[in-house]
Amino acid sequence: MTRVAVVIPAGGSGRRMGGALKPFLVLGGEPVLARCVRPFLDRADVVAVIVALPPLLHAAPPAWLMADHRVAIVVGGAERGDSVRNALAAVPADADVVLVHDAARPLVSPAVIERCVAAAAAGRSVIAAVAVVDTIKVVDGDGVVVNTPDRARLRAAQTPQAFPAAVLRDAYDRAAAAGIAATDDAALVARFGVVVGTVAGAVENLKITTAADLALAEALLARTGEAAPGVQ
Ligand code: CTP
Numbered sequence: 001m002t003r004v005a006v007v008i009p010a011g012g013s014g015r016r017m018g019g020a021l022k023p024f025l026v027l028g029g030e031p032v033l034a035r036c037v038r039p040f041l042d043r044a045d046v047v048a049v050i051v052a053l054p055p056l057l058h059a060a061p062p063a064w065l066m067a068d069h070r071v072a073i074v075v076g077g078a079e080r081g082d083s084v085r086n087a088l089a090a091v092p093a094d095a096d097v098v099l100v101h102d103a104a105r106p107l108v109s110p111a112v113i114e115r116c117v118a119a120a121a122a123g124r125s126v127i128a129a130v131a132v133v134d135t136i137k138v139v140d141g142d143g144v145v146v147n148t149p150d151r152a153r154l155r156a157a158q159t160p161q162a163f164p165a166a167v168l169r170d171a172y173d174r175a176a177a178a179g180i181a182a183t184d185d186a187a188l189v190a191r192f193g194v195v196v197g198t199v200a201g202a203v204e205n206l207k208i209t210t211a212a213d214l215a216l217a218e219a220l221l222a223r224t225g226e227a228a229p230g231v232q
């Protein structure tokens with residue numbers, strides 16, 4: 001069986017949410033982070049879930065997070081890439097595949113996770129992505145439209161991003177050696193010549209960035225009847 005490790009960057013400061021710690025906001029009666037880790041822990045092939053937490057929470061992690069013995073925590077870093085790097089260092093050496101999934105995407109479905117795992121187990125590096133519905137404009141520094149890319153060729157990148165473990169480790173090692181800041185994991189491996197594919201994500205797999213996204217996520221949960229009893 002493929003041994004899957006999951007890296008969950010949850011160390012951000014939620015500036016666009018007014019400084020709220022997004023992973024600990026309550027969504028449908030449960031913390032966002034609890035919803036985020038569950039579909040991974042439901043898989044028998046997941047051997048480790050490494051969560052990067054802000055320093056204060058790392059010092060006193062919530063009991064519900066530590067209830068499964070496969071969960072480990074590390075302290076987050078200044079940027080998302082630093083948090084991923086810290087978590088990657090705690091991934092078991094014998095993991096075959098690493099998935100990186102933002103703590104701010106609590107509605108990730110088992111089907112999206114399965115597509116990511118299957119691709120990485122077959123040796124591919126992939127990101128979950130969806131078609132773009134808006135027409136996207138490239139503007140100059142004054143906001144003047146300079147280009148309208150063909151929408152058919154545009155995708156909105158989501159997480160999970162999935163990699164053969166050696167591919168992601170190698171990219172982070174090479175980035176550190178070259179003094180390159182790791183921003184987006186898929187962009188980082190691509191920088192070192194790895195082909196990055198896409199698998200179908202889901203519109204529901206939204207990233208909670210602002211208060212409006214939290215309201216949208218609540219509505220999506222209520223629609224599917226997944227909200228905790230009494231919270232609809
Ligand atoms: N993240 C992290 N460490 C950081 C910054 C971000 O682990 N230093 C995580 C966030 O916790 C989140 C994911 O990366 O799960 C995506 O980041 P984003 O949605 O931008 O969250 P924040 O950085 O917390 O929000 P903001 O950018 O509004 O401050």
Ligand code: MG
Nearest residue numbers: 012013014080
């Ligand atoms: Mg951020």
